[in-house]
Amino acid sequence: MVQIAADALGCQVKPGGLSGTPSHTAYHPRWYRERVSTYWWLWKWRYLKFVLRELSSVPVAYFVTLTLVQVHALSDGPQAYADFQRWMTHPVFLTLNAISFLFVLFHTVTWFNLAPRAIVVRLRGKRVPEFLIAGSNYAAWLVISAAVAWLILRS
Amino acid sequence: MAKKPIEPFLWGLFSAGGVVAALLIPVHLFLFGLAFPLGWLTPPGYESLRALASHPLARIYLFVLCSFSLFHWAHRFRYTLYDGLQIKHLNEVITVFCYGGALAGTAAAGYLLWGLR
Numbered sequence: 310m311v312q313i314a315a316d317a318l319g320c321q322v323k324p325g326g327l328s329g330t331p332s333h334t335a336y337h338p339r340w341y342r343e344r345v346s347t348y349w350w351l352w353k354w355r356y357l358k359f360v361l362r363e364l365s366s367v368p369v370a371y372f373v374t375l376t377l378v379q380v381h382a383l384s385d386g387p388q389a390y391a392d393f394q395r396w397m398t399h400p401v402f403l404t405l406n407a408i409s410f411l412f413v414l415f416h417t418v419t420w421f422n423l424a425p426r427a428i429v430v431r432l433r434g435k436r437v438p439e440f441l442i443a444g445s446n447y448a449a450w451l452v453i454s455a456a457v458a459w460l461i462l463r464s
Numbered sequence: 465m466a467k468k469p470i471e472p473f474l475w476g477l478f479s480a481g482g483v484v485a486a487l488l489i490p491v492h493l494f495l496f497g498l499a500f501p502l503g504w505l506t507p508p509g510y511e512s513l514r515a516l517a518s519h520p521l522a523r524i525y526l527f528v529l530c531s532f533s534l535f536h537w538a539h540r541f542r543y544t545l546y547d548g549l550q551i552k553h554l555n556e557v558i559t560v561f562c563y564g565g566a567l568a569g570t571a572a573a574g575y576l577l578w579g580l581r
Contacts, residue, residue, distance in 0.1 A: 347550055360548055366540035369485050370565075372493055373530045373537070377572055379496065380526065383517055384580045387510045397501040406497030413493055417486040427479075454491040461495055462505065464512040 365416035368409035375406075421446040474539055474563070481536025488529055514580075523577040530573040531566075538562035 350356040382393035396402055424446050425439035500507035508516070516522055542562040545551060551558070 345550070347548075350548065360544070363540055363544040363548070366537040366544065369489060369533050370537040370541070370569075372489050372497075373533050373569060373573075375497070376492070376526065376530060377569070377576055380517065380573075380576045380580060383510075383514050384576065390510050390513075394501070394507070397497065403498070403501060406493060406501075410490065410493050410498060413485070413489045416482075417490055420482050420486040450487055450490075453487050457488065457491045458495060460516065461508060461513075464508045464516040 361412075362415060362419050365412040365419075368412040369416070371405065371409050372413065417450065421450070474535075477532065477535035478539035481532035481534070481539075484529055484532040485536050489533065492529075518580045523580060527573050527577050531570040534566040534569040535563075538566040 350360040379390075379393055382389040397406070421443050425442040428442065430437040430442060495505070496507075499505040507513075517526065539562070542558055545554075545558050
């Protein structure tokens, strides 16, 4: 880009420019930026992994919708709940559930692996190693999952 | 985008929702979405599941699970649209859609769980 100076436009420029009141040109230099393709993330595994991780939020929203429909069916009565259970056996829902489950697992793993970077824990002045923080997250996950499953299966 | 004072709060919700989603969604989705429909495990009967879900603590638990997960979705999906699709000119629409959706979902969860007896 060529910046057009004031004198090139034929304006009067005071000799010794800077000593006078500063004047501004209406033209701002435009930086050269290469256009990035909309699909920049498709061609490298690291980028694709990032986008897949970000996209895991969609299955999260799907799960919440499903849960709210389930709660609605529960309060509607046995017939409504039987209908809900029947939908869940439909291949479309089974496929959606399976894909969503994989995405949510991906979210869980990436989230726990990132946790040690987000929370730096120090014990007696020494930084707790990353695998301990990630490991305690995984342990909590197992215990909580087992507890939830036990509560649901026992009922 | 200019930093707004509300941004740290939204990020906090995103983060809390991320933890809730990571810890709790897999087991729920596995049981109700795969294991029960496919007959791998015997699902609880209607009456007992209803009794379990309508316990006050369970209703609070489900409300937190749904609401926080939705705010997690809102924040992450908003930035997915920014980064992935380069549609920055739709900023306002995306913001309203994402957080508005999370608010609407939270309201729906509150309404449904309040009425669950």
